[in-house]
Amino acid sequence: MEGSAVGGTKRLPRSETPDLHGAFPRLSDAQLDALAARGQRRSTSPGEVLYREGERDCDFFAIVAGTVTMVDGYGGPAERVHFVHGPGRFLGELGLLTGRPAFLTALAGDHGEVVAVPLERLKQLVAGDPALGDLILRAYLLRGSLLIEAGVGVRLVGSRYSPDARPLREFLARNRVPHTWTDLERDHTAEGLLRQLGVSPHETPVVIWHGTQVLRNPSVEELARTIGLPVPTSDEVVWDLAIIGAGPAGLAAAVYGASEGLGTLALDGVATGGQAETSSRIENYLGFPAGLSGAELADRAVVQAEKFGARFSLGAEATALEELDGHRLVRLADGRAIRARSVLIATGARYRRLDVPRLEEFEGSSVYYAATEIEARMCRNDPVVVVGGGNSAGQAAAFLAAHAAEVRLLIRHGDLGRDMSRYLVDQIERTPGIEVLRHTEVRELLGDDSLEAVVVEDNRTGERRRRDARSLFVFIGAEPHARWLADQLALDDRGFILTGADTRTDADDPLWLAAGRQPLPLETNRPGVFVAGDVRSGSIKRVASAVGEGAMAVQLVHEYLERVGGDAAGRVAPVDRR
Secondary structure, eight states, X not given: OOOOBOTTTOOOOOSOOXXXXXXXXXXXXXXXXXXXXXXXXEEEOTTOEEEOTTOOXXXXXXXXXSOEEEEESTTSTTOEEEEEEOTTOBOOOTHHHHTOOOSSEEEEOSSEEEEEEOHHHHHHHHHHOHHHHHHHHHHHHHHHHHHHHHTOXXXXXXXXXXXXXXXXXXXXXXXXXXXXXXXXXXXTTHXXXXXXXXXXXXXXXXXXXXXXXXXXXXXXXXXXXXXTOOOOOOTTOEEEEEEEOOSHHHHHHHHHHHHTTOOEEEEESSOTTGGGGGOSOBOSSTTOTTOBOHHHHHHHHHHHHHHTTOEEEESOOEEEEEEETTEEEEEETTSOEEEEEEEEEOOOEEEXXXXXXXXXXXXXXXXXXXXXXHHHHHTTTSEEEEEOSSHHHHHHHHHHTTTSSEEEEEOSSSOTTSSSXXXXXXHHHHOTTEEEETTXXXXXXXXXXSEEEEEEEETTTOOEEEEEOSEEEEOOOEEESOGGGTTTSOBOTTSOBOOGGGGOOOTTOHHHHHHTSOOOTTBOSSTTEEEOSTTBTTOOOSHHHHHHHHXXXXXXXXXXXXXXTOOSTTOSSOOOOO
């Protein structure tokens, strides 16, 4: 909920923001008392700043009396009020739990009283009170969606045709970082903004952080470091377990590895959540009858893993796997390296691209491989086309139907239920805003600066038709993300990584003669290197099975470490978890 500008007046609104779907719940008296026992009660005065946007490691604040207003761009000409909290409510965003900077400034609206609880004490409290912990986490997840919708946080300015802008946009979107995108080709205010910042067009894309810090054509790692996302760790640290890929399999391994005493680091080139993170709603995951989004699943898993001591490093693209002094060495694209006693490959699979002319031309502006709140915002009230016949395509079509003017779902065959779960087929058939075009494929993309329409063909008759589309969503299967390992690990004929007995290890292989054994079930043809999830040959491409394999891999890592001389269960040589 956005309020009126308040720049400099400090006459803050008193009316509370309504509780939007549980984003602003009230704490009970007993919960307030429990927080007060761990923290400190203190009074507030009108206009007092409790914390500022950009600050980290803030206290957790619960309101006893009075109001607190959450402001974006505090003190600047574009200052805006977003939320107003009253008695019983608590402040903060998900970043409070994960070490990221705050995106809003908290201002006391009048004379009141708050309870301030240091973060470590809050974690101790919620560890013994799961109901309180779930209440806070759920509210923070919902607030993140509201901040993304409101367009606060990072501002990215650039051209939709710039190859340097796309990875930055993808990184911000996939990491659920609240941000706004200013297109030089469409926004008439962009040129004036660049002049004001003293930035020339050839220096774009530009990232503006907190209105004052300007990054000219930054790398993904520089962007991550600036906005407080975890970046690659020192290569002098030796981890017990390095996880490459932070999708469901990697996240499960991070939770179980850290909870069982292993020094655990999870790396990902883009974001946590993997392919599942792009799903707007997963409705067949055990234990969540109402469903949950892939982003919520990922955020919950990260908080859970970090609670046990796991570390994450984003923007860390692995390029090679080597051996050094008995350790596994994971080389990164930026030239750094991660050392570990064991490695789990959980890089998953990536969506295939359509083989259609001009695809790259529109990928920066109109072609998407995910359907989340950010993409939905960009195609609101527009006609869209979704290509694919699997669950990801079905989930995308069902989600987008609530935002787009019309949704056309294209499948190459005639049976929607062939590759899609029955519950999704039923949902799509019940949704009036979705038109299913069977035996249909995309042949052309039409438009000048952005996509305007697609030309589709009936693959039985050859008949072609034009269909209006401002956005194209592509979910046509996936290929394993394992090319960087082709000369290092055994792959099957489709490029998936072989494990266990399927590696068909030669009995005379010196690696295994020295080990005195054959590979463990999820182990590759290289001792101490394991695989879980969609990138593994023979895996079941489901979120639940990937989570199960990630958990199973940790048990096998323990067994491996015991064989090579390091006890599992926390008795491995100490690890620096900086």
